[in-house]
Amino acid sequence: MGNQEIVQKLWNLCNVLRDDGITYQQYLTELTYILFLKMMNEKGKLSPKDRENVEHIIPEEYRWDSLVKLEGTELKNHYQRLLLELGKSENELLRQIYADASTSISEPKNLEKIIKSIDALDWYSAEKEGLGDLYEGLLEKNASEKKSGAGQYFTPRPLINVMVKLIDPKVGERCNDPAAGTFGFMIAADRYLKSKTDDYFDLDPQQAEFQRKEAFSGMELVKDTHRLALMNALLHGIEGRIEHGDSLSNNGKWLKNFDVILTNPPFGTKKGGERATRDDLTFETSNKQLNFLQLIYNALKADGNARAAVVVPDNVLFESGVGAQIRRDLMDKCNLHTILRLPTGIFYAQGVKTNVLFFTRGKTDKGNTKEVWVYDLRTNMPSLGKRNPLTEEHFEGFIKAYTAEDRRKVKDERWNVFTREEIAKKGDSLDIGLIADESLSVYENLPDPIDSAEEAIAKLEQAIALLNEVVDELKAVEEDEVVSK
Structure with a gap:
């Protein structure tokens, strides 16, 4: 079996x-x-x-x-x-x-x-x-059963594997995920390095111990998810630091000086429009992804080699005000060399549009981004979902373009470059690189109807659960009033 x-x-x-x-x-x-x-x-x-x-x-x-x-x-x-x-x-x-x-x-x-x-x-x-x-x-099975629940923190394994492969972590580097979920990114990075070193048997004892105890770390906010991350790490022989807590609070200040960050931060805003409580973030906003983005690029070593791959929703690319300031700061401190526009339907909500930002921290804090290459894996893509899942084969064209010795020689209509000056003229918006496809019928890109129905059911179940909580609270209040009389 x-x-x-x-x-x-x-x-x-x-x-x-x-x-x-x-x-x-x-x-x-x-x-x-x-x-x-x-x-x-x-x-x-x-x-x-x-x-x-x-x-x-x-x-x-x-x-x-x-x-x-x-x-x-x-x-x-x-x-x-x-x-x-x-x-x-x-x-x-x-x-x-x-x-x-x-x-x-x-x-x-x-x-x-x-x-x-x-x-x-x-x-x-x-x-x-x-x-x-x-x-x-088991974790993957759980995520596929209910996208509205577990899928919120479960990144598709083919996407994780591609991000790890392209970031190419090295033995001796400190890798981190500040929104660790079930620790999938770090497990994949560990597996990637084990495949290159005969399960670390090619390393000397000190190197092997570093890989086991210090190379991989993370932080996770949700207690039950943190529990799953600990179990996952344990069973993969990883003993690194996995903290339970909010990376956007002062408890997350230990997250710094990393060589590699791989992550898919949570989408949405802080409840009640609260700001992040960390006092070392430069820009104040209630947008969680923007807070995580500035946390990430500031947590990389400023040595010209530290690098990150981060999943972000579309609004991070174009949100004005503080969003533009954070993108400008990112492009100053880092070389934002590549953006991958991801297809829809690969995360827990069918309509969520996401991207992967690939960047390297510079040695200085100014002028590190000269040009940004964008690969459009969204336009004219088949509808992806439970019945047509994302696979690593979907990324073949992107990997070829990303790893090319001379990116300008790549012949692929999905692959385009934008200078820093062109981006500045757009108000530092990074909502760029999607190719036009007028031939695409509006009906061809509709989401999978079964996935859409499951999503609607999940939302109704959440609404019913919330209403039941309200009813329970009202009953408790009534009982207290009766007792007090």
């Missing part, structure tokens, strides 16, 4: 929990609690050394075998106690994975079925293919 089959079997267990009213996201979090114990159990079977490490990390009374031998209410009570105790563990990793953990499973028979089903899977095959890849498959 391969990892894909195991992922499908694990995902099918979610049907068991439908009657408990558990969402996909809750299920994945619950799976993380349970899978951590099972995967540590599997790692402990490999060698005496691993067994000692597992025994050191997890108290004996809360290991996997303690769950397998119990049933019914006794199992449920033990599991609840396990979550509580591991969340208070002296071991930092355990404490972070199980911080504030509680179960969403109300029926003991459902918990029992999940544990027995997981125990019966072919873990020998899973270990051979890689437990990290298995978990990554």
Whole structure:
């Protein structure tokens, strides 16, 4: 049984929990609690050394075998106690994975079925293919199930792989994602470097230790997502710093002096129009992407080599006022050499139009951008979605243009260059490079109707959930008033 089959079997267990009213996201979090114990159990079977490490990390009374031998209410009570105790563990990793953990499973028979089903899977095959890849498959499955939820922080893997390949991280460089999500960018960067160094066996022990413990870091705001990131990193053998918190607050001030930044910051504005609370951002705005953009280019080493690839929505390219000031600052401090205009339909909302900015921090803070090359992968592209997913083959033309020794010799109508002076005349707008295609029928570029229907359903579900919260709050107020009378 391969990892894909195991992922499908694990995902099918979610049907068991439908009657408990558990969402996909809750299920994945619950799976993380349970899978951590099972995967540590599997790692402990490999060698005496691993067994000692597992025994050191997890108290004996809360290991996997303690769950397998119990049933019914006794199992449920033990599991609840396990979550509580591991969340208070002296071991930092355990404490972070199980911080504030509680179960969403109300029926003991459902918990029992999940544990027995997981125990019966072919873990020998899973270990051979890689437990990290298995978990990554679960994260991807979760994102594809509900774009309005998990997909918000799940960047398509083909896009991540292309960004990593073109940024080309090197051994010994410090890489970071300030909006880490499930840590996908850093996992891909680690995998990229492992493929070039025989899983780091070509490196000396000090270099290998740096790659494992210091090379990859990140910060994530959402607690459950941070939990998934920790688990993902652990299963891929990465022990770097993954902080839980807001990168746009003063807690994120440690994010600086990086060689490489790869990220897809969250879209939208701060709630209530709040500004970022970090006091070292030059320009004040409530626009999260603009705040992340200035955070990113200022967090790169000013050595002429530090570089970033960042996913941003279209409004970052053309928003006036503070937006223009931030773009001007970016082009002064960095060489913004390439913009990739991405096709629609690859993220959680069909209508969201996005781009990737590729830039290198200069040694000085003025005049680093001379010209900007733009590749239009949006115009006259097939409708992409769940039934026609984005693949790395879609990027072949862009990769060829990006890596060309002489970009001016590339014969591709999607590939165009704009001088810094031309951009200045447009008010420093970067909404450039989209090619005209009058032959394109308006009907050919309509979104996938099934994707659109799923998106509409998701929005209605969110609205209903919000209304239910309002009703619950009103009922609570009424009850308080009755009690006070």
